[in-house]
Amino acid sequence: MKEKIAYHRMTRKVIEDNRKLGVKPRLLLHCCCAPCATVPLVDWSVDFDVTAFYYNPNIFPEEEAQVRAQELERFAKAYPFTERPQVVIGEYEPELYYEQVRGLEQEPERGKRCEVCFALRLDRTARLAKEQGFDYFTTTLSISPHKDAALLHKLGIEAQERWGVKYLPCDLKKGEGMKRSVALSKEFDLYRQEYCGCVFSRNEKLSRDKQHNKEKNEETDII
Numbered sequence: 001m002k003e004k005i006a007y008h009r010m011t012r013k014v015i016e017d018n019r020k021l022g023v024k025p026r027l028l029l030h031c032c033c034a035p036c037a038t039v040p041l042v043d044w045s046v047d048f049d050v051t052a053f054y055y056n057p058n059i060f061p062e063e064e065a066q067v068r069a070q071e072l073e074r075f076a077k078a079y080p081f082t083e084r085p086q087v088v089i090g091e092y093e094p095e096l097y098y099e100q101v102r103g104l105e106q107e108p109e110r111g112k113r114c115e116v117c118f119a120l121r122l123d124r125t126a127r128l129a130k131e132q133g134f135d136y137f138t139t140t141l142s143i144s145p146h147k148d149a150a151l152l153h154k155l156g157i158e159a160q161e162r163w164g165v166k167y168l169p170c171d172l173k174k175g176e177g178m179k180r181s182v183a184l185s186k187e188f189d190l191y192r193q194e195y196c197g198c199v200f201s202r203n204e205k206l207s208r209d210k211q212h213n214k215e216k217n218e219e220t221d222i223i
Helices: 006-023 034-043 062-078 094-100 110-131 149-163 177-187 197-221
Strands: 026-031 049-054 086-089 135-140
Touching: 006 149, 026 034, 026 110, 034 049, 034 062, 034 177, 049 062, 062 086, 094 110, 110 135, 110 149, 135 149
Parallel strands: 026 049, 026 135, 049 086
Antiparallel strands: none
16 A cells, blocks of 8 residues: 655645744745635745746636636735735646647546646746746645645656756645635635636536536436
């Protein structure tokens, strides 16, 4: 049986070590949406000089990508941070995403297509972190119960090795991360999307909804 690694403890160790050194490192935080970014922005802005990086070429349609970006900016301005994080909105590059996942269109959610998507976004985050002199980079993706922290860690370390900037290990689900995210989203009235982001996850959701409505109507007919 594969041993589970406590990535959240690794995060704490990085923070504690930097506190002992009296330093506040620069962290480039890849953000997939405002709700997922709430907890790490609130928690980490105390110990890091955080910049939120919104880079999600997978999101469909473009209007959806814009709404998520705007909500991230709104939260960063609305929350009473002691040290307010900066927000960088990356270029919307759907053609790059489709090129990367070509041949994986029929993969199920959480399959190989998602892994390629994660790798793309982490690589771009690591590259920007290197170019702009950040000490660490990481992503908000692990806060979702549908995202594998071990896979994200693996991809993060690979990007670290390519670009020479440290990946901050984390599992934001720990410490009731998702529950806190939902609470903060409600408090600040943040838009919460109903699907992961890409056209494939959107179509899967529409298909599930259609099947659910069909079954519901069939039950009503029987009654």
